[in-house]
Amino acid sequence: MAVRAPRFAGRKRRVGFCRHPPSAPGHFQLGFPRPFGVFAVQFTRDGERTRGGRGRLLCCPRHSKVAILIRSSLVSPPHFSGILNEGILLRTPKKNIVLQLLVLFRAMSPGSYITCLLTLFVVLVLVPNTHELQLSQAWSLLGIQRLVNYPSVLSNWSTNTDFCNADPNPYLTVVCYEESVTQLHIRGSENSPPLPRSFSIDSFFTTLSRLPNLTVLSLTSLGLWGPLPAKISRLSSLEIVNMSSNYLYGTIIQQVFSLNNLQTLILDHNMFSGRVPDAISKLHLLAVLSLRNNTFSGPLPKSFSVLESLRVLVLSSNSLSGDLPDLSRLTNLQVLNLENNYLGPNFPRLGRKVASIMLSKNMFGGGLPANLSSYYLLEQLDVSFNRFVGPFLPSLLSLPSIRYLNIAGNRFTGMLFQNMTCNDDLMFVDLSSNLLSGKLPTCLTSDSKNKVVLYSSNCLKIKDHSQHPSSFCQTQALAVGILPHKEMRVSGGRTAMVVGAATGIVVSVFLLGLAVFSVLRKINIKRAMKKPPRRIVEHASNGYPPKLLADARYIYQTMKLGALGIPSYRSFSLEELEAATNNFETSSLMGEGSHGQLYRGELKDGSLVAIRCLKLKKSQNSQNFNHHIELISKLRYHHLVSALGHCFEYHPDDSSVSRLFLIFEYVTNGTLRSNISVEGHKLTWIQRISTAIGVVKGIQFLHGGIIPGLFANDLKITNILLDQNLTAKISSYNLPVLAENMKAMHLDTIDIYDFGVILLEIVSGRPIISTNELAIMKDELQENIVADGTARRSIVDPIISRQCCDESLKVVMEICLRCLSEEPTQRPSVEDVLWNLKFAAQVQESWRGDSQSSEESPLSPSQPPQSPIILN
Numbered sequence: 001m002a003v004r005a006p007r008f009a010g011r012k013r014r015v016g017f018c019r020h021p022p023s024a025p026g027h028f029q030l031g032f033p034r035p036f037g038v039f040a041v042q043f044t045r046d047g048e049r050t051r052g053g054r055g056r057l058l059c060c061p062r063h064s065k066v067a068i069l070i071r072s073s074l075v076s077p078p079h080f081s082g083i084l085n086e087g088i089l090l091r092t093p094k095k096n097i098v099l100q101l102l103v104l105f106r107a108m109s110p111g112s113y114i115t116c117l118l119t120l121f122v123v124l125v126l127v128p129n130t131h132e133l134q135l136s137q138a139w140s141l142l143g144i145q146r147l148v149n150y151p152s153v154l155s156n157w158s159t160n161t162d163f164c165n166a167d168p169n170p171y172l173t174v175v176c177y178e179e180s181v182t183q184l185h186i187r188g189s190e191n192s193p194p195l196p197r198s199f200s201i202d203s204f205f206t207t208l209s210r211l212p213n214l215t216v217l218s219l220t221s222l223g224l225w226g227p228l229p230a231k232i233s234r235l236s237s238l239e240i241v242n243m244s245s246n247y248l249y250g251t252i253i254q255q256v257f258s259l260n261n262l263q264t265l266i267l268d269h270n271m272f273s274g275r276v277p278d279a280i281s282k283l284h285l286l287a288v289l290s291l292r293n294n295t296f297s298g299p300l301p302k303s304f305s306v307l308e309s310l311r312v313l314v315l316s317s318n319s320l321s322g323d324l325p326d327l328s329r330l331t332n333l334q335v336l337n338l339e340n341n342y343l344g345p346n347f348p349r350l351g352r353k354v355a356s357i358m359l360s361k362n363m364f365g366g367g368l369p370a371n372l373s374s375y376y377l378l379e380q381l382d383v384s385f386n387r388f389v390g391p392f393l394p395s396l397l398s399l400p401s402i403r404y405l406n407i408a409g410n411r412f413t414g415m416l417f418q419n420m421t422c423n424d425d426l427m428f429v430d431l432s433s434n435l436l437s438g439k440l441p442t443c444l445t446s447d448s449k450n451k452v453v454l455y456s457s458n459c460l461k462i463k464d465h466s467q468h469p470s471s472f473c474q475t476q477a478l479a480v481g482i483l484p485h486k487e488m489r490v491s492g493g494r495t496a497m498v499v500g501a502a503t504g505i506v507v508s509v510f511l512l513g514l515a516v517f518s519v520l521r522k523i524n525i526k527r528a529m530k531k532p533p534r535r536i537v538e539h540a541s542n543g544y545p546p547k548l549l550a551d552a553r554y555i556y557q558t559m560k561l562g563a564l565g566i567p568s569y570r571s572f573s574l575e576e577l578e579a580a581t582n583n584f585e586t587s588s589l590m591g592e593g594s595h596g597q598l599y600r601g602e603l604k605d606g607s608l609v610a611i612r613c614l615k616l617k618k619s620q621n622s623q624n625f626n627h628h629i630e631l632i633s634k635l636r637y638h639h640l641v642s643a644l645g646h647c648f649e650y651h652p653d654d655s656s657v658s659r660l661f662l663i664f665e666y667v668t669n670g671t672l673r674s675n676i677s678v679e680g681h682k683l684t685w686i687q688r689i690s691t692a693i694g695v696v697k698g699i700q701f702l703h704g705g706i707i708p709g710l711f712a713n714d715l716k717i718t719n720i721l722l723d724q725n726l727t728a729k730i731s732s733y734n735l736p737v738l739a740e741n742m743k744a745m746h747l748d749t750i751d752i753y754d755f756g757v758i759l760l761e762i763v764s765g766r767p768i769i770s771t772n773e774l775a776i777m778k779d780e781l782q783e784n785i786v787a788d789g790t791a792r793r794s795i796v797d798p799i800i801s802r803q804c805c806d807e808s809l810k811v812v813m814e815i816c817l818r819c820l821s822e823e824p825t826q827r828p829s830v831e832d833v834l835w836n837l838k839f840a841a842q843v844q845e846s847w848r849g850d851s852q853s854s855e856e857s858p859l860s861p862s863q864p865p866q867s868p869i870i871l872n
Helices: 078-086 094-105 110-126 135-147 152-158 201-208 230-234 254-258 278-282 302-306 370-374 394-398 470-474 476-480 493-530 546-551 557-564 574-580 622-632 685-705 747-764 771-785 789-795 806-819 830-846
Strands: 027-032 040-045 054-060 065-071 172-177 180-187 216-220 225-227 240-242 247-250 264-266 271-274 288-290 295-298 312-314 319-322 335-337 356-358 380-382 387-391 404-406 411-416 428-430 435-438 452-454 589-592 596-602 608-615 643-650 657-665 720-722 728-730
Touching (some): 135 152, 201 225, 254 278, 278 302, 370 394, 435 470, 574 596, 574 608, 574 657, 622 643, 685 720, 685 728, 685 747, 685 806, 685 830, 747 771, 747 806, 771 789, 771 806, 789 806, 806 830
Parallel strands (some): 180 216, 216 240, 225 247, 247 271, 288 312, 312 335, 335 356, 380 404, 387 411, 404 428, 411 435, 428 452
Antiparallel strands (some): 027 040, 054 065, 172 180, 589 596, 596 608, 608 657, 643 657, 720 728
């Protein structure tokens, strides 16, 4: 429908294709060309209100067009007057126009019924059908705009009510499915003040509850204040809730834990208080919990130990205390951020998949657990400013994935040596203010513009003034803290007296400061309840990489896709796809399978895409497509051929979905097999290991990076594509729209077995076409593993035989054989495979005979560990 802005009465305006000067206040005009059925709508208004109404039919013979002029009252009903005054009827779908006209005609005189019927006929016949939002939900969105005091981010809603088709941006996104809003993202200005005293959080959630199909609700920096109301339980479909950077206070009410579908709960930078409720155990699907920068207190409930889906736990900047519950059962936990609390003294028990542990500024003590050296996925460890004592674990410097290590402000002891091993990817190390002696490892002092190494206030043999003398780190007086560099010498019993007095003073000052802090905190909270509080927003680093949150199924789409360098996921029109493939011409066909065809296309912007056309049966429930499409839209990862969008084609008879088009990125550098087993350029050994690592990371994402995971993905070497940077991307994964309900056991190990076949071809360079060939090569592999170095290489591709060191080759062959185990329970986990491949890469990189320098590979340390660790 064409859009025309409101005009005042008395101005001449050509409407549709008829010229008709408006002559009365409160009238509107519908003009349309007969052959096209296109309406143009215009309103006129002035400060007067008319009483009564009449209608008349006007014709424009010269242009063979018809216009209908209806003069009516704007007095009753008042809400329709608002529609006219705000111009909301512009661009309104057919159903909404009909409803609004019916409301308007109620105020008309009986003599105007013929005009009413004629107008309805015009609307029903000539206005095209559109994918429209329910009128009640449109009103709810406008109600939300009014309740949050018309923020600038919602200013477009005053002139454009095509909510569902507006372009998404980081500040406002509305996602619809069929006639309902399913996602609502509104982000206000940073440090927004609280909404006026007239704001009611209860009324706000009453309005929100009229959007019952909401699955994602993100309302940040809008100045919302008050306690969470019980009406939040009406939004039973919610999966993601983010209400950060507001002024919400009170406790987390029990009704929140009745949201059985909730997977992400983020309430950062608010004023919540009390204890974290024990009822949190009811959220069985919870994957992300972030309560940063509130005033929660007391110990964490033991019920945390049953949240087996939890991947991200962020509770930093609160007043939590006591030991943590046993988190070792949380096998999916990847991010743990508990900074700036009073937790301790025991180090938390964690699962081995954790990638980020942030425990700084707490009360943890004792020594670090020895098994911390086996956390082979650990990327960040921060235990700074606690009460840790005992020997420092040098193995932390060489963990396969470590990037960030901070142990500052503790009492770690031990001697460092120059020949210690470090991970080459270790970019930040802070050893400051401990009791370390010896010499700084050479791997930390090597030239690197991006590496940061801090080591002041130890007893290291370094020619600067930042270190204490060696005797300083040997005295028992350090048990009460680091002493000044220039100290007065006191002999005999006076030493104990001085130390005891100093200890008493320090403790007294600490207790006094704590008491003052508590009093001031209570006063500030009371003031915040009486007047608009000032926000103190934490601007420090999150302490964990954005990719971890992406894998944990919560991150804004714009952030995630910006890192990947691919456009946002969107809905395509069938016309776009026809233009991209020249109407699905045969020359665009890339392949055909049991479910449909795969086409190559070029969009208007010149970008290449792969279009998969899936034929669907009428028996398939269209209501499930929303869930399928939402899951497919999450399949965006460095080591996957990422989804870009979708398009539906409908049956003309019953409007059911006949075909589903899925649009993916186009990868141009061929398959993994074509770069290994085909004549021409072949990958080196280190490139092959790097490619294999990429494939495993892709499998890891499919299994655990999305909820629910995708298993049994029918992995083949011909379905592994390489981009221009030789990054491996999996192109065949088990699309949920095609998958049947599989209840077989050990689904995850099916992909491990398929990867073993791929890895065997990577090593041998020989295509594996049949199961018979696979059995023969598997037996040969098993024999070669136990043979000596020369015999072992008989199965290896001659192109790389001289490039790979024996230790690296053996590790890859052993993990390959374990992947090909006939018994599913004997196959290694994805994490085990990933660790062993990373170890093989480290060994290869450090081998002096390798033709690839360590700078050319994205992998790991300059010196390998003593021997591989084969994990069960």
